[in-house]
Structures are given as structure tokens and as C-alpha cells.
Amino acid sequence: MDSSIKEEVPVHEEFILCCGVETQVLKCGPWTNLFNEQRANRPKLLIFIITGNPGFCSFYVPFAKTLYSLTNRRFPIWVISHAGHALAPKDKKILTTSDDSNAQEIKDIYGLQGQVEHKLAFLRTHVPKEMKLVVIGHSIGCYISLEILKLAPELPIIRSFLLFPTIERLSESPNGRIATPLLCWLRYALYVFGYLLLKPWPEKIRSLITRIGLQMMNVQYEFSVLNILEPFCLANAVYLGGQEMMKVVERDNETIRAHLSKLTFYYGTMDAWCPTKYYEDIKKDFPEGDIRLCEKKLPHAFIIHFYGEMAGMIADWLKDDLSKIEALTHGSVTDS
């Protein structure tokens, strides 16, 4: 992962209104508005990343850039924030689309099902219908990816990678047992803490603290990261977390069975949100599925320090699919 290679990967930050909610989208590659491209020049496929919770897209940028390079820069890679997890900096314009009219219909948009609807609305309004999709879910993003497969069979999703999937028995997991009471019952205490202690601090100080904290943890970032200490975003992340604990209970075997040939599951060996028992159980129920156990001791939050390893594996698993798409593309697009 030569950093000089990553340096030249264009990444574009946008804030759009999706379902009436400010949403950060980071776009890797030269394509920003796919509808503006002439049909023949449009890429044939989009790689779409659905983050864990909190959904701070900036943390996924090194991963997206590396995957973009490893897939020969042929396909755009987009990362979307969860609704309410990102606020635009004051000087940033928020883009709107005319067909984002179903805004008010989504109730509880910051809740788990609302977040599913939010991603679906984005795909329906921002991605041309004929474009194929590869969906990469991380953590709760895996649950959302499965829901998308279930609720929108019309979307041309050809593959979905579920990384460190929290798709069942979340509150029974080692971390879930700690987080469940914390998120559900202490939610209000956290709100009060957030608003009383963090809100009065000027944005500059919050931003400084965030930067120092991230530097101490040796985390790379670009783009807006202020939101980590923004009470509104924190409250939404906590709210979503609480819903995850209550609602991610039984594995959705029906959806998994229906889409098994498209799915790749990647389970960690030291993942306290998803113990290896869950891997063994799903493997037993779907012996023919592509269900893998990590052999590299990657942590649940692989995006921080192990994005290169993960991007390398995904590029490898995607090779056949992408070369098929590229074969289709030949003739309609001039090679550079």
C-alpha cells in the first residue's frame, strides 16, 4: 500500500439531502454524478460501502482508496454516512435532488429500519437503474445490506460482502451484554452528558480534541471528522446502537438462503460483537455458502489499521465478477 499511489486517488466529498436528512457521501474515482455521464461512458458497476455504527465515512476512505486502486480504477466506490451521523461544515453546500420527495414518509429515520430505508432511497435516486452494484457491509452495515437484498429485489446487486457481520443475537454477544444496558437505559444520561458537556464547547475546540485523539490513536483521516463529538450525531449513534441491541436478534435465514450465491461472509476470530460460535452456527446451516473465518487476526474495526489486508482480499474475491463486467464493457468504452 504505497502511500504515493493512494495520494492520487481522487476522492470527492459531498453532502446531499437524502430523505430530507443531511447525508455525507464520499466518492472515490472521477465520477461524481453518474447521471451526468453519457450512458455509454458510465461505469457499469458501483461499489457501495455501508458503514458500521457510528457511520463516519471518513474512516473508510483509506479502505475505499486501496480497493479502488486494486480494482484498477475502473469502478467508482462510494461510502455513505448513516442518517444523522454527519453534519455538513457551515461553508459546505448541501446538494438536493428533485426526486427526494418521499422525505417525510420515512418514520424514525434515525432508527435501524429508517437507516435501511435511507440507504434504499439513496440507491434509488442517485444510481442509474442499469448499473450493477457490489455492496460491502461492515458490522451493522451487514444487517442493512441483507435488508436491502430482501426489500429491493429489483436492484441489480451482483455481490455482497458482509464483513464482521452483526446480523444476529447482538445483545447476547460479549460486547452486546455490556452495551445493551448502557445504550438502552443510560441513553438519556448520555444525551444529557453530550448536550451539557459537549454542546457549549466551540466547534474549534471539539475539532481540536478530535484531531488530537485521532492522532494519538494513529488514525488516518481526511474530510469532516468533527461529528464525533457533535452531540446531535452522538445521540443518533447511541439511539441506533440501542435499536440494534433490541432488533438484531434472529438471523434472517430466508433472505440469506435466497441470495446465498451472491454473499460472502467474513467473520473475525476476536470479534466481541460476533463470537466465532456465530460463525460455526451459520456455517452449519449453510454449508454451501461462502462463509469465511479470518485467518489474519483482523479486529472488528479493521478499517483503522488493517484496511489494506481487507481491500486486498475483496479485490481478489471480486476478480472474476469484475472481469466479466469489463468483458461486457469492451466495445462500448475506449480503453485508456
Ligand SMILES: *[C@@H]1O[C@H](CO)[C@@H](O)[C@H](O)[C@H]1NC(C)=O
Ligand atoms: C435461523 O436459523 C437459526 C439456527 O438454525 C435459528 O436459531 C433462527 O431462529 C433462525 N431464524 C429465523 C428468523 O427463523
